[in-house]
Amino acid sequence: MSKFKKLSTATTRYESLRLNKLRRYDVIDSPPELLFDLIAEIAKTAFKAAGSFISFIDDTQVYFKANTSLIPVSVMKKKDSLCTLALQSDEITLIEDTKTCIALKNNAYVKMDHGIRFYAAAPITTMEGFIIGAVSVMDNKARHDIDKDQLSVLKWLARITLEKLESRLINRISVRAYDDRLHRLAHDMKNPATSLIAYGQLLDKGLLSKEKLASLGNKIEQTGRNIEQTMNNLLNEAKNENAAIDLKFETVKVMDLINTAAATFDFTLKQKQQTLKITCHTEGYIQVDQERINDVFNNLLSNAIKYSHEGASIEIICSATAGNIIFEFKDNGLGLNKEDITKLFTKFAKLSSVPTAKERSHGIGLYIVKTLVQLHGGKVWAKSAGKNLGSSFFISLPK
Known part of the structure; x- marks a missing residue:
């Protein structure tokens, strides 16, 4: 035998x-x-x-x-x-x-x-x-x-x-999924937490008029609601063992997406004496999960602010092609070298640049951006002429 x-x-x-x-x-x-x-x-x-x-x-x-x-x-x-x-x-x-x-x-x-x-x-x-x-x-x-x-x-x-x-x-996949949720939660909570601290500092000074107090109160309420929604999204995703993200598409005006991101970072821009220029060549609409794309825009605008010096100018440029709408987040900050370009959009990437005001960076934001954009059937990429020559991050989303 x-x-x-x-x-x-x-x-x-x-x-x-x-x-x-x-x-x-x-x-x-x-x-x-x-x-x-x-x-x-x-x-x-x-x-x-x-x-x-x-x-x-x-x-x-x-x-x-x-x-x-x-x-x-x-x-x-x-x-x-x-x-x-x-x-x-x-x-x-x-x-x-x-x-x-x-x-x-x-x-x-x-x-x-x-x-x-x-x-x-x-x-x-x-x-x-x-x-x-x-x-x-x-x-x-x-x-x-x-x-x-x-x-x-x-x-x-x-x-x-x-x-x-x-x-x-x-x-192992399950553990990584839960680990990813934890890191995403920490990352997503960072910006609103920073905003709440800044709002608290303004209130503590007692120098605001009634109109500004009312405006600040609205911002605090909206920030709290955003935190609540982030927690709800996390809990909903956790119900799925495969950590799948359920997108809820709706028709949104392109400028509304941009303006929401700009309003979120209004105070942060003022703190670093930076200016944000918005150029939009389309007044059209787009089908997206608004909350998820807000997360994408917030990540990219946050990075542009972090890696630009005080007094710098940042731009959001929007244009339309036959089948896509392209958003560019452009800065004149620290830029990227060739090795950085190869690491972008990977989890826990360690890039050569350090935020100009020693802001924290956990290396997961661009990974989240890529994931969410791809779920929308879009693409994400970046360009830079080199170190200290600024960079541009692009998102292409289908109409």
Whole structure:
């Protein structure tokens, strides 16, 4: 009952996809985990074998997540591992006596004292059909007593191993989703919190007229409502395990979006003695989730203010094409170098520039911008002539 075939060469495309899938599980070079150890022990017991392995096959090496044998390895070269035999078929590989396999006669782990004389491996196959590893058993003597039930157990253990990998991956994604919500909450709360502090400072001075007090009261109320809405959005998203964002589209006047952002940062602009110029070449309307696009505009205008010096001029320019409306947030501030451009719109990006008034930057704002714009079917990009030469951030949204 012996089965052995010489490995065929995998296509470059298949191997690339297989490795990408394997690395998504984040199992290579990871520490031992109890369930994997238990799976290996069950395999060893079921076969009354000298040892068992759970192994994962990378591009040049094989990593052992569990090893109950007396062979003291946690990693070995791919060419030396019998585990790679599992790559040739989605069926169980069974070698009752390795001494009968010409292709293994020079294998170091077969030739060694008390080496591998018997070997059976069930491939760990993903839902897409990629073989990423194997659950295997070995013995230091030939075995001709293996029955179908034992082989079935080995196959089931490989399936359980895959289920464990999938559950680990889902848990990690879930944790990252909650972590993202936390960082988004901190980021989204930062600007309104700063505004409330500034409003409080103005009230404390007691120098405002009745008209300005009334205006300030309205701003405080609106800021509070924005915070409440942000919290509600977060709670609604948290109900979805996949952290999907449910957009609520409505028809909005383009200038209303721009004016809302400008009003939000009116006080911040005055604090840094900056001016905001708005140039809009369209009076049209657009279908968007207004709250989400407000978040996008607030992020971009906030960054323009942060990375511009006192007294600087900032511009919001709006233009229309046949199918899109393009918004440009332009400043003459610290600018971006080539390395910064490659990092933009990634989570927790660390750029070379530091806010001019030591304002805080958490590195997640542009990531949120990209996510929300893409959900609207739009695009986002940036341009800069270099350090200290300003920058422009563009959003293109379909009409």
